[in-house]
Amino acid sequence: MKxxxxxxxxxxxxxxxxxxxxxxxxxxxxxxxWENMRAMLLSFAIEGIVVVGxxxxxxxxxxxxxxxxxVCLSMVIVGALFLHGFDPWTASVIxxxxxxxxxxxxxxxxxxxxxxxxxxxxAFMVIARGLSLAITQGTPQSLFSLPAEFKLIGQGTIxxxxxxxxxxxxxxxxxxxxxxxxxxxxxxxxTGSNERAAMYAGIDVNSVKxxxxxxxGTMSGIAGVVYTARFGAATPTFGVGMExxxxxxxxxxxxxxxxxxxxxxxxxxxxxxxxxxxxxxILLDVSVYFQDVIKGAILLIAVSLDHWINSRKQSN
Amino acid sequence: MLLELRGVKxxxxxxxxxxxxxxxxxxxxxxxxxxxxxxxxxxxxxxxDGILQPDxxxxxxxxxxxxxxxxxxxxxxxxxxxxxxxxxxGSASVAENIFMYEINQSKRLLxxxxxxxxxxxxxxxxxxxxxxxxxxxxxxxxSNQQLVEIAKALALDCKxxxxxxxxxxxxxxxxxxxxxILRSLAKGGIGxxxxxxxxxxxxxxxxxxxxxxxxxxxFNGLVKDTTPDEIISKMVGRELGKYYPEKSKTIGTDPLxxxxxxxxxxxxxxxxxQILPGEILxxxxxxxxxxxxxAKTICGLxxxxxxxxxxxxxxxxxxxxxxxxxxxxxxxxxxxxxxGVFLDLSIQSNISSMAxxxxxxxxxxxxxxxxxxxxxxxxxxxxxxASSVAANTSSLSGGNxxxxxxAKLLATRPRIIFMDEPTRGVDVGAKAEIHQVLRQLCNEGxxxxxxxxELPEIIGxxxxxxxxxxxxxxxxxxxxxxxxESILRMASGMx
Numbered sequence: 104m105k106x107x108x109x110x111x112x113x114x115x116x117x118x119x120x121x122x123x124x125x126x127x128x129x130x131x132x133x134x135x136x137w138e139n140m141r142a143m144l145l146s147f148a149i150e151g152i153v154v155v156g157x158x159x160x161x162x163x164x165x166x167x168x169x170x171x172x173x174v175c176l177s178m179v180i181v182g183a184l185f186l187h188g189f190d191p192w193t194a195s196v197i198x199x200x201x202x203x204x205x206x207x208x209x210x211x212x213x214x215x216x217x218x219x220x221x222x223x224x225x226a227f228m229v230i231a232r233g234l235s236l237a238i239t240q241g242t243p244q245s246l247f248s249l250p251a252e253f254k255l256i257g258q259g260t261i262x263x264x265x266x267x268x269x270x271x272x273x274x275x276x277x278x279x280x281x282x283x284x285x286x287x288x289x290x291x292x293x294t295g296s297n298e299r300a301a302m303y304a305g306i307d308v309n310s311v312k313x314x315x316x317x318x319x320g321t322m323s324g325i326a327g328v329v330y331t332a333r334f335g336a337a338t339p340t341f342g343v344g345m346e347x348x349x350x351x352x353x354x355x356x357x358x359x360x361x362x363x364x365x366x367x368x369x370x371x372x373x374x375x376x377x378x379x380x381x382x383x384x385i386l387l388d389v390s391v392y393f394q395d396v397i398k399g400a401i402l403l404i405a406v407s408l409d410h411w412i413n414s415r416k417q418s419n
Numbered sequence: 420m421l422l423e424l425r426g427v428k429x430x431x432x433x434x435x436x437x438x439x440x441x442x443x444x445x446x447x448x449x450x451x452x453x454x455x456x457x458x459x460x461x462x463x464x465x466x467x468d469g470i471l472q473p474d475x476x477x478x479x480x481x482x483x484x485x486x487x488x489x490x491x492x493x494x495x496x497x498x499x500x501x502x503x504x505x506x507x508x509g510s511a512s513v514a515e516n517i518f519m520y521e522i523n524q525s526k527r528l529l530x531x532x533x534x535x536x537x538x539x540x541x542x543x544x545x546x547x548x549x550x551x552x553x554x555x556x557x558x559x560x561x562s563n564q565q566l567v568e569i570a571k572a573l574a575l576d577c578k579x580x581x582x583x584x585x586x587x588x589x590x591x592x593x594x595x596x597x598x599x600i601l602r603s604l605a606k607g608g609i610g611x612x613x614x615x616x617x618x619x620x621x622x623x624x625x626x627x628x629x630x631x632x633x634x635x636x637x638f639n640g641l642v643k644d645t646t647p648d649e650i651i652s653k654m655v656g657r658e659l660g661k662y663y664p665e666k667s668k669t670i671g672t673d674p675l676x677x678x679x680x681x682x683x684x685x686x687x688x689x690x691x692x693q694i695l696p697g698e699i700l701x702x703x704x705x706x707x708x709x710x711x712x713x714a715k716t717i718c719g720l721x722x723x724x725x726x727x728x729x730x731x732x733x734x735x736x737x738x739x740x741x742x743x744x745x746x747x748x749x750x751x752x753x754x755x756x757x758x759g760v761f762l763d764l765s766i767q768s769n770i771s772s773m774a775x776x777x778x779x780x781x782x783x784x785x786x787x788x789x790x791x792x793x794x795x796x797x798x799x800x801x802x803x804x805a806s807s808v809a810a811n812t813s814s815l816s817g818g819n820x821x822x823x824x825x826a827k828l829l830a831t832r833p834r835i836i837f838m839d840e841p842t843r844g845v846d847v848g849a850k851a852e853i854h855q856v857l858r859q860l861c862n863e864g865x866x867x868x869x870x871x872x873e874l875p876e877i878i879g880x881x882x883x884x885x886x887x888x889x890x891x892x893x894x895x896x897x898x899x900x901x902x903x904e905s906i907l908r909m910a911s912g913m914x
Contacts (some may be wrong), residue, residue, distance in 0.1 A: 284529045289515065289522050296508035303470070303506055304519040305491020363510035
C-alpha cells in the first residue's frame, strides 16, 4: 500500500511533467530539443544532490534551512584553499568535511540542547553565509586556473553524457536503494513517524537524528564541490534561496514535514517539475519576477492536494 | 521467581507516583494488576520497562538484581510491554511495526520485506485475525492497531509480557482470542502481567492479583481466593476528607441545561443529560471513557455530528466554542499548562483574555485600569494569592494558576460551566477554595458540571453524578447513592 501510494504519486508527477513538456513543445519548437533537455537536466542535477540529503532529513522529522549557505561555504572553501596553493582534490575533501561539521554542530544543537531543526538550521544558515563572506571578503573568486581534471567533474562529458549528470544519477540510484532497502535507514522512518514508539523499541532516536543531519550537511558539501568545478568560480552569494527550492521539491515529491514519509525518486521528480516549469516560463518570456509567483502557487497546490487526500484517507 | 520488585518508589517533583511497591511474578502466571485512576499502575509498568528509573527500590529478574536502563535494555532482559496508548509508527507498514525492535537490533544490511511479511502474517494469524501486513498502520482501525501493538510484543521472544489495559478498544471476540493466546503463552512458561479495570476479565482469566492504591501495593493473592467486591473495596479504601462544602438543599426540577443525544464523529455516542438549578453535576468514568471528549463536544470545541443543547428550555447554538461562549457555555481544560492559561502573560491579561470586549475602550484598545479592577475583583473572590495582578502567571503556584484559569472563564459571565479536572495538581488548601467557589457559583444560578478522576472529589462535591463509559452515559447516581464502589462498578461495566 505504501509502495502503491508512492508509486502513484511518482507516476502522477511523471504524467504532469510529460504533459507539460508536450504542451511546451507546441509553444516553443526549441523546448523538446536535446540541447534544452540537457540544459534543464544540468540545471537541476547539482541541486538534486542537495535534495537527496534534505529528503532523508525531512523523513526523520527535521529540516535544514542552511543548505544553500553550506553549498556556498563549501565552494568558497575549495576556492580559497586552491588559491592558497592546495591541490583542488584535497581542498574538496576539506570542504566536504567542513560541511559535514556544520551538519554535526546543527545536529548537536538539536539532540543535546534540544533546539528544533528549524531554529538550529536558521542560525547556521546565517553563520555559514557569514563565513563565506568573511573568507572571500565579499568578492567572487575566479578559479579558471583549476586543473582540467578537476573541471571535468563539472564540465566534462563521458560518451556525450555530462559528468555532472552521471554523478547525480549515481547518487540518486544508490541513495534510493539504500533508503528503501537498508536496515539502517528503516530507523530513520521509524524515528520520523513516531519518535516515542521508536524509542520504546530501543532505537537511539537522538543518534539517528544526529547522523541524518550530518548526512544532509555532507550532501550540501559535495554539491558545493561539483558547483565549483562546473562554474570555475566561487561566489559568496551563491545559493541564496536554494533551501526553499529544495524543500519544495521534496515536499512535492511526497516528503512530509511531519516526518515519516518521503522518497528519493519523488523528490527528484518534484525538482524536475519545478525545473521544467522554470524553463517553460523562460521560453514563454514570462517576467523573471513573476516566475516565483507561479512556482509558489505550484507548491501550494501540490501540498494542499496532498493534505486533502490524506485527510480524506483518515476520515474513512 | 521470574520478576520481583521490592520497595519501589518514584516521584515526579512533588507528586509521589509510587510510594513503595512490592510485586512478584512467577513463570506461568497471569497476574492482574488493578487500581483506580492515578494509583500508579502505568508508572509501575514504565519502571519495569526501563522507560522510567525508580528513585528507590530493587528489581530482580530470575533472582539477579538489575538496573533497567531503557526499553531496549528491558527487551534484552526478556521484558515486553504493550502500552496503554497505542505507540506505533503510522507511516510504516504493519510488518515493519511488528518487527521494529528486531530491525533495530539486526546486524543485516538490507531489509527482506517479503520474509517480514510472511512472519508478520504468522503472528497476526495466531491472534485469529486477518490484517493486511503490508498496509500502513495509520490506515487501520483503532482495534486493529491495538492488535498490532500486541503482535509487536509477541514478536519479541520475551519471558515477561506486560499488557497495560490492552482490551480497551477490542471487541468481545478479539478479547477472547487474546486471552486464549495469553493462556497458551503462560503454559509455555512466560509470566504475564495484566493491567485492567475490568473485573470480569480478571476473574475469568487471571490467576494472581495485586492491587495498587495511591502508589503502594495494598493487596496481593490468588484470584480464586477473593471476590470482585473485595478487590473494589481494596482499590478504594480511603477516608473522605471533611473539607467539602455543604451539599445543596434546594434543587429545582426544571432543567437549567439540557444535552440531547449529542454525538461526534468518533468518541461521543448519543449523550443526554441535564443539569438542574442548584446542583453541581459530577461526570465520572475511567480514563479513556470519553468524559473530556463529551464536554468538549457539548461546548463546540470539537464538531457535533448530531444532537442539541438547551438552556432554560431554549435551544442554543453551540456549534463552535465561540458560539457556545456567546451563549454562556464555558469549558475549563484539564490541561492547565497547554490549554488553560497563558503562562507568559500577566494575571490580568489572562483573566481578560476571553472577554476582551468587557475591558475595551471606545478606541478598541485594552483599558488597563478596567482590566486590573476586573482581575482584582475575581482574584479576591477566588482567594488568588499573587504579589499583584500584573505579575506573570508563570510565577504562580499550580493552585493559583488554576484559579487564574477559572477566573478567565468567570470573566465571560458564563451560565453553564464545565470544569475538567478543576483541582488536578492543586494543593489541598487551594482545592477546598476552588470547591467553595464552585458551590457559590452554583448557588448563584450557574450550572456547574465537574469532571474528575478523583472519586472522593466527585462524592464530596457533587449533588448528582453521571457515569460515562465508552463515550456515553451509562447511569446516574444521586448524592446518597454515590460511593466509590458504585461509581467503579458502573464505570467498569460491572453493574
